[in-house]
Amino acid sequence: MTVTKITFFDIPTVLPVPTSPNTWKVRLALNYKGLCYQTRWVETTDIESVSKSLGIPPTGTSPSGVPTYTLPALIDNTFSPPAILSDSTPIIEYLERRYPDPDPTHVLLPSGSRALQALFEYHVATSITAHLLPVMVMHMYSKKTPRDRAHFRQRMEAAFGKKLEDIELKGRDREEAWKRIEGSFDLLSKLLEKNVHGIYFMGENLSLADCMLGGLMLTLRYDSPDEAWLKVVSWNNGRWARYMAALEKWAVVH
Incomplete structure (x- = not known):
């Protein structure tokens, strides 16, 4: 290092x-x-x-x-x-x-890609992240420290005007929310299919887009291993399980 x-x-x-x-x-x-x-x-x-x-x-x-x-x-x-x-x-x-890398292919923001990277970030934020809270809120709450649980409950209940447990979608509404999120992953999968080589969004090289999506998927894996993660790795013929396996060597905590 x-x-x-x-x-x-x-x-x-x-x-x-x-x-x-x-x-x-x-x-x-x-x-x-x-x-x-x-x-x-x-x-x-x-x-x-x-x-x-x-x-x-x-x-x-x-x-x-x-x-x-x-x-x-x-x-x-x-x-x-x-x-x-x-x-x-x-x-x-x-x-x-x-800290630029001497290898020009080993960069997270390749020259001329910033606008496309920003567009990708916007898409993920608006089509996936923005829709996760109603299906993830109790998963998120359960992983927080005791002090942060109290803080999170206070903020969410003030914002939504209801008890934390009532913010979470249930039944058919929950199923429909997950279908919308799955549709957004379907689009990302179709875009990735356009790459001839490589598993990442810039092909064989990691980029800012992968850090963003990879970070989100790590959240799903750790906050909701028994629901969100099981769903995601089952979508698109296992593409996202393979994608995260490729990121695993960098998904470590120092």
């Missing part, structure tokens, strides 16, 4: 692995690039206070205009002044600039 002084901020769970798709997205990139880093675990309840204390910038604003803080975040003390970043894609863009 390339020796650095990188601290990567992730969210702990009751499992030995994280389950956030956005932190997994960056972790996959760090591991793929072979960078040495340490993980600092920060419960969701503490993200804002820790971020403010370390000068980590907010990633957005609430409807009332108050800054919001989320993970992943990264502090790189390898150079002076240190780089302090938040939000997954800007972090990966920084890593690409600061």
Whole structure:
């Protein structure tokens, strides 16, 4: 691994692995690039206070205009002044600039691909991620630490105006939601079939798109191994099981 002084901020769970798709997205990139880093675990309840204390910038604003803080975040003390970043894609863009690979094919953001990568991110976010909460909410809740469960329940119930257990879809509504998500994976599978060689979205080389989708699928695997993961690996003739097997060597926690 390339020796650095990188601290990567992730969210702990009751499992030995994280389950956030956005932190997994960056972790996959760090591991793929072979960078040495340490993980600092920060419960969701503490993200804002820790971020403010370390000068980590907010990633957005609430409807009332108050800054919001989320993970992943990264502090790189390898150079002076240190780089302090938040939000997954800007972090990966920084890593690409600061730690370029001498092999031009071994890059996550190939020259001229940024617009297509952004379009892919938008598609996955709007056609898959946006539809997961109503079928994943209790799976997500059960994997959080005790403190974060209370925090998650409070936020979700305030946002939806109902008990956490009532946010989750059941019966036919749940089946229809999973069918819509399956349809989005069907489209991705058809697009991948256009590649003559390679299992990834850029063919034989990993890219930002794979870090995003791979991070999301790791979330499904760990948050919902007995429902979401079983469904996904059964779709498209096992394509997604093979896809994740190819990513496995980078899906490790340091």
